[in-house]
Each structure stands twice: as C-alpha cells, then as structure tokens.
Amino acid sequence: MPVKKFHLGWFAQYRVPVWYRGSDPWAGNVGRQWQDGTFLIDMARILDRACFDFMILEDSSKVPDAMGGSFEADLRQGRFAPKHDPIPLVPLLAQATKNIGFLATMSTTFYPPYILARLMSTLDHVTHGRAGWNIVTSSGDAAAQNFNLDRLFEHDLRYDIADEFTEVVTDLWKSWEPDALVADQASGTYVDHTKVHEINHRGEFFKVKGPLNTLPSPQHIPVLSQAGASSRGMEFAARHAEVILAPVTTIAGMKAFRDSIHERMTAYGRAPEQCKIMYLVEPILGVSEADARERREARDHPSDYELEDSLDIMSAHSEIDFSKFDLDAPLPPGLTTNGHQSGLAGYYQMGSTVREIATKHLQRAIVEELVGTPQTVATRMGEIIDEVGGDGFLIAQAMTRTYITEIADGLVPALQEQGRVRTRYSYEHFRDNLMEF
Numbered sequence: 001m002p003v004k005k006f007h008l009g010w011f012a013q014y015r016v017p018v019w020y021r022g023s024d025p026w027a028g029n030v031g032r033q034w035q036d037g038t039f040l041i042d043m044a045r046i047l048d049r050a051c052f053d054f055m056i057l058e059d060s061s062k063v064p065d066a067m068g069g070s071f072e073a074d075l076r077q078g079r080f081a082p083k084h085d086p087i088p089l090v091p092l093l094a095q096a097t098k099n100i101g102f103l104a105t106m107s108t109t110f111y112p113p114y115i116l117a118r119l120m121s122t123l124d125h126v127t128h129g130r131a132g133w134n135i136v137t138s139s140g141d142a143a144a145q146n147f148n149l150d151r152l153f154e155h156d157l158r159y160d161i162a163d164e165f166t167e168v169v170t171d172l173w174k175s176w177e178p179d180a181l182v183a184d185q186a187s188g189t190y191v192d193h194t195k196v197h198e199i200n201h202r203g204e205f206f207k208v209k210g211p212l213n214t215l216p217s218p219q220h221i222p223v224l225s226q227a228g229a230s231s232r233g234m235e236f237a238a239r240h241a242e243v244i245l246a247p248v249t250t251i252a253g254m255k256a257f258r259d260s261i262h263e264r265m266t267a268y269g270r271a272p273e274q275c276k277i278m279y280l281v282e283p284i285l286g287v288s289e290a291d292a293r294e295r296r297e298a299r300d301h302p303s304d305y306e307l308e309d310s311l312d313i314m315s316a317h318s319e320i321d322f323s324k325f326d327l328d329a330p331l332p333p334g335l336t337t338n339g340h341q342s343g344l345a346g347y348y349q350m351g352s353t354v355r356e357i358a359t360k361h362l363q364r365a366i367v368e369e370l371v372g373t374p375q376t377v378a379t380r381m382g383e384i385i386d387e388v389g390g391d392g393f394l395i396a397q398a399m400t401r402t403y404i405t406e407i408a409d410g411l412v413p414a415l416q417e418q419g420r421v422r423t424r425y426s427y428e429h430f431r432d433n434l435m436e437f
C-alpha cells in the first residue's frame with residue numbers, strides 16, 4: 001500500500017534572521033545583509049529545490065514596547081522589529097524560483113479590502129499563480145495606534161470584521177468572470193464588459209461598489225491561509241482557509257484540532273480535503289541520535305539572552321509586560337489580553353514558573369517527537385501523519401542558513417526516500433499542488 005504523502009511549508013519572516021554569534025556561530029554578516037531580501041531569496045531557492053509547498057511570510061506593524069514599557073528590549077536584540085513589508089518581496093522570491101508558493105500576510109483590521117484584493121490579484125499575476133494571502137486580524141493596541149485607532153477592536157469582533165472582509169475581497173476577485181479578457185485584435189475588443197460586474201457590497205462594516213480593476217489572475221482566487229487557534233479563530237479558518245497553521249504540540253491535540261476543524265467545515269458545506277492543516281514543528285537533527293539528543297538538551301537551558309528573547313515575544317503578542325514577573329515564581333493567575341488569547345491560555349499550561357514557560361515558549365512547535373537523524377525523524381513524521389490523518393508540517397524554527405540546509409538537504413531527501421513528500425511539482429499553480437494529495 002502506498003504511504004500517505006504530506007505537505008511541507010516554512011514559516012519565514014522578513015526581518016533579521018538569527019544574527020547573533022552567541023546564538024549561531026555561522027551567522028556571519030547576515031545582520032547587515034538581510035534587508036534587501038537576499039537571505040530570503042537564497043532560502044526560497046533552496047525550498048523550491050526541496051519541493052516545499054510554500055513559504056509563509058508573517059507580518060506585523062509595530063515596534064513593541066510592552067516589555068519594560070520601552071522599545072529597548074525588542075530593538076536591542078532585533079527581535080520583533082525591525083520588520084520589512086513582505087508584499088514587495090514576493091515578486092523577487094517568485095522570480096528566483098519556479099514552483100514554490102508564497103503566503104503573504106495582510107491584516108483585515110488595517111487594510112481596506114479593495115486595496116488588498118488588488119494587491120493579491122497583482123501578486124498572483126506576477127508570480128504566475130503562486131500567491132496566497134495569510135489572513136490575520138492583528139494583535140496589539142500598539143499596532144492599532146498606527147492606524148487611526150486607540151485600541152484594537154475586541155478579539156471576536158475582529159473575526160466578525162474579518163469574515164465580512166474576506167467575503168468582500170472574494171467577491172471582488174469574482175467580479176471578473178475568468179474569461180473576461182478577450183484581447184481580440186481582429187475586432188479591437190480587449191475586455192468583454194458583460195463579464196465584469198459591480199459587487200455593490202453594503203454590509204455591517206464595509207461598503208464597496210466594485211468591480212476590481214485588475215484582470216482575473218491565474219488562480220483567480222489566491223490561496224487563503226489562517227492561523228486562528230481560539231474557538232472564534234478556528235470558526236473563521238473553517239469557513240475560509242485552505243491552509244491552517246496549527247500551533248498544537250501533542251498528537252492528541254493535533255487530532256482534536258483536525259476533528260474540530262473538519263466538523264466546522266462540514267457545517268459550512270466544505271469538504272475536509274479543501275483545507276490542509278499544517279502543524280508547527282521544529283525538528284532537531286543530528287549526525288547521530290546522541291548528537292541530536294545533545295542539541296535537544298541544550299534547548300532546555302537557554303541563555304539569559306534567549307530567555308529575554310522569549311519574554312519579549314510573549315510580551316509583544318499579549319501586550320503584557322512579562323519582565324515584571326519573578327522568573328522563578330508561577331505566572332500570576334487571571335491575566336487577560338486582547339491580543340493572542342489562545343497564546344496566553346497556552347502559557348499557563350507550559351510550566352509552573354515563568355522561567356519554565358519562557359523556556360517552553362522557545363519551543364512552541366512539536367519538538368520532543370522529532371529529535372534524531374534525518375532518517376529517524378522522517379519516519380516519525382510519517383507515523384504522526386498516519387496517526388493524525390494529515391496534512392503536513394510547517395517548519396517554524398528560527399531561520400539560519402545551516403538549519404535550512406539540514407532540513408532541505410538532510411530531512412527532505414529522507415522523507416522523499418520514504419515516499420512521504422513530493423520529489424517534483426505536478427502543477428504550475430500553488431493551489432493545484434496543495435490540493436494534489
């Protein structure tokens with residue numbers, strides 16, 4: 001019987017990769033060289049060669065000051081910021097590659113739907129059908145204050161807005177029938193205007209007339225992805241997403257997440273195969289089991305620098321100042337956030353002291369299960385997918401050139417030998433490859 005194939009994606013950020021030699025002896029000069037996109041272009045080429053389904057480019061619009069009430073902690077390490085806009089980078093990545101897809105993040109809270117629909121349609125054209133939109137609702141008041149707001153809308157309301165936003169954007173893409181372009185040189189007709197329609201949307205949050213002013217793009221509707229982990233976020237994802245990025249760290253949790261999404265999808269009249277659930281993983285590879293285990297154990301003893309890094313990210317996502325808590329005491333009960341709610345709920349499960357939580361938070365993906373040589377980790381990944389039912393893994397570890405090589409030239413060939421991942425792309429467009437199995 002053929003083994004079950006699965007998908008691979010990589011969580012990437014258009015910000016400085018690991019640049020500090022204390023954390024990565026091979027960091028070289030990347031701290032001064034990432035900003036023109038060359039690091040991510042190199043990375044995209046490698047992942048294209050390794051037949052990854054996609055690279056996702058996350059994004060946010062703030063310089064966080066939640067930790068210690070100052071930009072210092074974040075900027076000193078270059079952790080959350082500086083961060084550049086992923087949208088103009090996508091065409092450069094596409095030009096350097098042949099098949100891999102690109103999910104670019106844009107927020108339904110800050111973009112107007114018409115501009116977003118037009119940008120995504122244009123990206124799908126210039127990438128020849130390899131573009132997708134990672135839908136986020138954003139997570140901080142500090143970001144909201146850059147967009148005419150004092151506070152971010154309440155968590156569930158953001159998803160209500162995102163529902164309507166996604167409908168509008170989809171209707172705008174559909175406002176042109178796929179065959180509206182005629183370009184008939186004999187008659188001089190460029191577009192068949194009877195195939196271009198106003199959408200006349202008047203909803204609770206948006207008023208948009210349409211039609212869009214771009215030609216229908218190769219995929220017509222770019223691939224839609226989402227990473228909601230709260231109940232409201234999962235509901236949104238089940239309704240719209242074709243890729244879900246799932247930060248679940250146990251096999252039981254993976255199964256429960258998948259069942260819940262499938263149940264919700266069915267209620268929306270969607271078939272479960274229409275959405276690929278990608279679990280966050282950080283495989284730790286070694287030349288031997290002992291080597292990998294040693295690398296794994298080092299993760300349990302982060303340096304003060306790495307701990308501060310973790311506390312900074314937790315603070316940025318929740319806008320709670322984690323530096324004010326005693327590292328060796330339990331996290332005070334009853335903390336609340338209007339940011340990543342599921343994230344904060346998860347912190348309470350991660351350990352009995354703030355130090356343990358911050359250490360565990362550095363491993364927000366599946367780590368424990370995937371420690372070993374490329375061959376043993378590949379086997380375990382296959383077993384997990386067989387147990388859970390599908391659909392793939394998102395590599396979420398901090399980017400370094402050596403790690404990318406370990407995955408692309410160590411793990412992926414082992415997975416390919418076991419028949420678990422593709423050895424070539426079957427289709428031209430992102431969605432077709434994603435839905436192939």
Ligand SMILES: Cc1cc2nc3c(=O)[nH]c(=O)nc-3n(C[C@H](O)[C@H](O)[C@H](O)COP(=O)(O)O)c2cc1C
Nearest residue numbers: 058059105136138227228229230233245247341342
């Ligand atoms: C892999 C992954 C990538 C994400 N990328 C972004 C991002 O680029 N920008 C952002 O504002 N939020 C991002 N998020 C946050 C999610 O959109 C979502 O808000 C978060 O997972 C919490 O879920 P909830 O909104 O349902 O509470 C990401 C989450 C995950 C797990």
